[in-house]
Amino acid sequence: MNSKLLRFSLLIVLLAGIGLAVMYRDQMNTAALEAWVQGAGAAGPLLFMLVYILGTIFFIPGSMLTLAGGALFGPLLGTFYNLTAATLGAMISFLAARYLASAWVEQKAGGWMKQLINGVENEGWRFIAFTRLVPLFPFNLLNYALGLTRISFSQYIVATYICMLPGALAYTYLGYIGREAATGGEGIVQKAMLALALLAVVSFLPRLIGKLRSKPMITIPELKNKLDADEDVLVLDVRTPKDYTGDQGHIAGSRLLPLEELETRIHELDDYLERTIVTICRTNRKSAKAAQILAQKGFSDVHVAKMGMTDWNEQGYPTE
Numbered sequence: 001m002n003s004k005l006l007r008f009s010l011l012i013v014l015l016a017g018i019g020l021a022v023m024y025r026d027q028m029n030t031a032a033l034e035a036w037v038q039g040a041g042a043a044g045p046l047l048f049m050l051v052y053i054l055g056t057i058f059f060i061p062g063s064m065l066t067l068a069g070g071a072l073f074g075p076l077l078g079t080f081y082n083l084t085a086a087t088l089g090a091m092i093s094f095l096a097a098r099y100l101a102s103a104w105v106e107q108k109a110g111g112w113m114k115q116l117i118n119g120v121e122n123e124g125w126r127f128i129a130f131t132r133l134v135p136l137f138p139f140n141l142l143n144y145a146l147g148l149t150r151i152s153f154s155q156y157i158v159a160t161y162i163c164m165l166p167g168a169l170a171y172t173y174l175g176y177i178g179r180e181a182a183t184g185g186e187g188i189v190q191k192a193m194l195a196l197a198l199l200a201v202v203s204f205l206p207r208l209i210g211k212l213r214s215k216p217m218i219t220i221p222e223l224k225n226k227l228d229a230d231e232d233v234l235v236l237d238v239r240t241p242k243d244y245t246g247d248q249g250h251i252a253g254s255r256l257l258p259l260e261e262l263e264t265r266i267h268e269l270d271d272y273l274e275r276t277i278v279t280i281c282r283t284n285r286k287s288a289k290a291a292q293i294l295a296q297k298g299f300s301d302v303h304v305a306k307m308g309m310t311d312w313n314e315q316g317y318p319t320e
Contacts, residue, residue, distance in 0.1 A: 007099070007100050010096065010099070010100060011100055014057070014058075014096060014100075017054075017057065017058040018058050018059050020058070021055075021058040021059050021060050022059065025060070025061070028060065028064065030064055030067065030068045030071075033048075033051065033065075033068055034068055034071060034072055037051075037072055038072070044072070045073065045077075045081055048068075048069065048072060048073075048081060048085070049081055049084065049085040049088070050085075051065070052065045052069070052081075052082065052085035052086060052089065053085050053088050053089040053092065054089070055089070056085070056086055056088075056089025056090060056092075056093065056139075056140060056143070057089050057092055057093055057096075057140075059140045059141075060140075062086060062139055062140070063171060065082070065085075066082045066086075066168060066171045066172055066175065067171060067172075067174060067175035067178065068175060069081050069082040069172055069175060070082070070171070070172035070173060070174060070175025070176040070177075070178075070179070071175045071176060071178060071179040074176055075169070075172055075173045075176045078172040078175065078176060079165075079168050079169050079172040079173075082168050082171075082172050083161065083164060083165060083168040084161075086139075086164060086168065087157065087160050087161045087164070089143070090139075090143040090156075090160050091153075091156075091157060091160075093140065093143035093144050093147065094143050094144070094146055094147040094153070094156055095147065095153075096144070096147065097143075097144040097145070097146075097147025097148055098147040098148070101147075101148060120146070120149050120151065120274075124151060124152070124155055125151075125152075125155040125156075125158070125159040127151075127300075128146065128151065128155065128156055128159035128160060128163070129159045129162075129163045130298070131298070132159065132160055132163035132164045132167075133163045133166065133167075133205050134205060134296065134298075166198075166201065166202055166205065167202050169198060170195070170198035170199050170201070170202045173194070173195050173198055174195050174198075174199070176191075177191050177192055177195045216303065217284075217303060217304045217305070217306040218278055218303040218304070218305055218306065219306050219311075220305060220306065220307065220308075220311040220312050220315055220317070221315065223235070223278055223280075223305055224312075224315070224317055226278075227251070227253070231276070232275055232276060233276045233277075233278055234255060234269075234272050234275065234276065234277045234278070235251050235253065235254035235255065235278050235280055235305075236254070236255055236257055236269075236277050236278065236279045236280065236290065237250055237251070237254045237255065237256050237257070237280050237281070238257060238258060238259040238262065238279055238280070238281050238286045238287055238289075238290040239256075239258065239259075239281050239282060239286065239309075240258050240260075241256065241258065243281075243282065244256045248282065248309040248310070248312075248313055248319070249309070249313075249319030249320055250309070250319060250320055251280070251309075251312065251317075251319065251320075252318065252319075252320050254280070257269075259281075259286045259289060259290050262290055262293055262294075263293060266293075266294075266297055269294075269299070272299065273298060273299055273300070274299075274300050274301070275301065276301045276302075276303070277291075277294060277299060277301065277302045277303070278302075278303045278304070278305050279291045279294070279302065279303070279304050279305065280304075280305040280308045280309060280312075281308045281309070282308055282309055282310055283307055283308050283310055284304060284306065284307060284308060287304045287305060287308055288304050291303070291304045
């Protein structure tokens, strides 16, 4: 079988599997899965992991399988089986995308897609770690998308396994707690409190990772030098429209996007996901909050203009 025919055959298998999974998603039953796995005896864990791997490849929701793993195998073994199977499925998806389409994407990619791929490759394992700890993108889709880049396969595996651990542990334990509650297990209150604590830690990760990814403030003279040098910098003014046209004015070429609207309109900044953004307001308060939101949403090079338009005016720089 020649290379093109093999690629075409694999693509058909993937598309057919994904299509069937989407069509019959509503009919998937965790109770039936648990009964099936339990009926397999000693082979149950391997059967469960195989189902999880196929689910990852064919876009079956991982949360359902992770909860089932906790209910079937408990918090420790369940976490191991869930995490290992999810990583193996992610590896296969990654390799499939790399084999099927990476060469084509490398030749055809341009514009924002090329910038995104370059940005991902520049960050390497840090980008993988960020997306695994902070699930900004659908897990199954991201596995294929990362395969289209030139990220090291070994970095992908290690970062995926380690950085999915907190979420896998929390949701596996939640599945375990559900089984304990249904069967009247002992110490259910204490176990439920631990489950809530684990979920709280996982929910705090986006804020923590956003702070770790945040860039240092940039002074107003530094910003002016970048603009004078015609560097590719987006000055994002997050004040209200009234303040933008008020007594302090605004920087020529800046873009107005009020902080209050940032999260609902953040898609308007997709072209700057891997490019430089400098947030600015009257001083630092709103711009620092905006930079934090952008970092949490995956923007990789966001800076805050120190003392904002107040210092810009004190420096005597022109405004509009």
